[in-house]
Amino acid sequence: MSTTREKAVAARAASRQLQNLSSDERAELLNRIADALEANEPAILRENELDLKKAAEDGTEPALMNRLKMKPGKIAQLAEGARQIARMEEPLVRPLSKMELADGLMLEQVTAPLGVLLIIFESRPDALPQIAALSIRSGNGLLLKGGKEAAKTNAILHRVIVECFPQFGVAKEAIVLVEGRAEIADILKLNDVVDLVIPRGSNDLVTYIQDNTKIPVLGHADGVCHVYVDPDADIDMACKLCVDSKCDYPAACNALETLLVHSSQLGAGGGYERVAAALDAAGVEKFGGARAAKELSLPPCPALRHEYGTLALTVEIVDSMDEAIEYIHANGSSHTDCIITKDKARAEEFLRRVDSACVFHNASTRFSDGFRFGLGAEVGISTSRIHARGPVGVEGLLTTRWLLRGKGQYSDKDTAVTYTHKKISIGGAWIKRAAEGITAAVGVVNAVNIGLMILAWKKGSGKK
Incomplete structure (x- = not known):
């Protein structure tokens, strides 16, 4: 063996x-x-x-x-x-960069x-x-x-x-x-x-x-995902997204574990009441953070950073998006976090500021998945910040390699070459691949014509 x-x-x-x-x-x-x-x-x-x-x-x-x-x-x-x-x-x-180091000495960085x-x-x-x-x-x-x-x-x-x-x-x-x-x-x-x-x-x-x-x-290590229900949230949407995020696959690492609700959504007839009712109907058990346990009479959550993996979640109340973001950074796992709001400016700010691997606006956390991302x-x-x-x-799953093509050059303590360090566009490789595909489909003559059209378009639009 x-x-x-x-x-x-x-x-x-x-x-x-x-x-x-x-x-x-x-x-x-x-x-x-x-x-x-x-x-x-x-x-x-x-x-x-x-x-x-x-x-x-x-x-x-x-x-x-x-x-x-x-x-x-x-x-x-x-x-x-x-x-x-x-x-x-x-x-x-796949070429990532190309440079002429010196006359006739070409360096290329490629995926590996x-x-x-x-x-x-x-x-x-x-x-x-x-x-x-x-x-x-x-x-x-x-x-x-x-x-x-x-x-x-x-x-x-x-x-x-x-x-x-x-x-x-x-x-x-x-x-x-x-x-x-x-x-x-x-x-x-x-x-x-x-x-x-x-x-x-x-x-x-x-x-x-x-x-x-x-x-x-x-x-x-953890999948502690948050959904923040903003004051301007569409509550019908919030009900659907919260139920799907929690119930579609409760054991998944991208399932909702903490629901953050803006304080303006509380009270009789408020948005939280409808979201809570939807979660109740789906069989979700609710626990409270420090504030929600008191104000909503919920049993205390095991910990603010807790991954249930079952039909259960933590509810906490916040007074602003700033407070929601601070809560996510303090108690989340940098996996997937979402804001539900009709305010596009606020949504863009949330997307920019929340330091997680995946940050969503008006979408179920369950979309955080390689197949669903088209991979x-x-x-x-990965919730790490290095490599992927x-x-x-x-x-x-890729790294890079360097490929150097020369014509007999040698260094001799850098006295035998004159460095140019001239960057070379790798756009030509893109055009070559496109032309090859076109050639197979429509024939050599048409491919040449379309290739020329591509070149003209790239020159006119400033594409590199």
């Missing part, structure tokens, strides 16, 4: 095979995986039922059971996510894969194909550790995916399914092989990972 290090090294070697595939080949691989997921849906659901049965026997809490279950339509959604990622523009070796990722997720087997699709498109090797309660579902999903690799000349070790805590502890020591860890799970899990590795860690899927949501923030899709 391979050692943990050997598995990680094999994943790196296989990732380089992925990187060597053309963009079209990686896209076709994702389409094959999408087809395979749909073709194996009955078998996947059977394994998931076995996991659900075992979890129920073990007394697994309802929130985790909800995450574990592969609901109707989930396989189709996962397949569509893979196809959506396949349709994305090629992410690798991170390398090998360790991603740990709890209870959600649907995360496995999402993460796999993003890693394939971005050319990264993958070490995956799912929750033990989803062992059978994870195993069949992994098998369905990796069996598509050999026909594209890629080793199955491009995605390795890791088992057991001991193996995770070993991998966390491999900072010379593994490039990034993304933990998706509880605060305890994230804290453990951060405390036990030298590998960079990306992710979030195809996500490997997780918010839902992390393909772009968040």
